[in-house]
Amino acid sequence: MPDSPARNTGAHYVYAELKRRILSLELKPGERIFEPAMAAALQVSRTPLREAIRRLISESLLEQQPTGGVLVPALDEKAVSELYDVRAAIESLMAREACAKATTADIESLAGIVERNAAMVQFADEAMKQGMALHAAIAGLAGNSWAQRFHDQISSQMERYRHFTNNAQERRDVALAEHRILLDAIAGGNPEKAAKVAFDHVIGARDEALRAISGSSLVIP
Structure with a gap:
């Protein structure tokens, strides 16, 4: 599929940038990630953002709440x-x-x-x-x-x-x-x-x- 590398690059960029913001405390502990606002801020679609969020959840750098929300861990x-x-x-x-x-x-x-x-x-x-x-x-x-x-x-x-x-x-x-x-x-x-x-x-x-x-x-x- 010709657009696969672009999607991968986009997801990697979003992952790296979100991780940087979490580790630097730019995204504050306890802060909620709102997908529409974050996608707009990073100038990406929701698809690479969701891929990055899933990866960060697997690394315990984001938390999935029972209600479906995603938070930066305290x-x-x-x-x-x-x-x-x-x-x-x-x-x-x-x-x-x-x-x-x-x-x-x-x-x-x-x-x-x-x-x-x-x-x-x-x-x-x-x-x-x-x-x-x-x-x-x-x-x-x-x-x-x-x-x-x-x-x-x-x-x-x-x-x-x-x-x-x-x-x-x-x-x-x-x-x-x-x-x-x-x-x-x-x-x-x-x-x-x-x-x-x-x-x-x-x-x-x-x-x-x-x-x-x-x-x-x-x-x-």
Whole structure:
């Protein structure tokens, strides 16, 4: 069918844009998606919009209500805690496995990311990008495809919460110090230390996220 690629491209665009708005909190937690208004705003037909909505519902980034309405999920403290707990276990596993595989060149690459993190630690968005780059690089070194798959899924969900965890300069400084210790553990080939540092680092981010959002009207306690 000659128009199939166009439909696919349209659905992908709508999916990517809706996902961006959800994760950036541009679409507020609890906000309802009205199809006619959203289709008009995105300048697309209802068909690619509905395809994108179905996909986002399957990823738990939108919620289908019993009445048929579609909402952006509220920020849920229980879900926050569970996501970070699972990520802590996965990050710990990948840090342990990276120790056994990291070459001198790999260590130099990780060190470069940490130094860029240090240079940008005063800037919330840039510091977050470098932190994410470090964790992604360690995941790549670990080479565990299942851990990587679950890590990517969880990371996508957690995008909505990073806004709350990275705003405080104190937390960014602590995260940088933990990144340095993690790098030293991997460079020194110490899998037990690397695993513990990675686990504790994510749990620290969890606790900060819960503190930051606990008083928000957008959160389900």
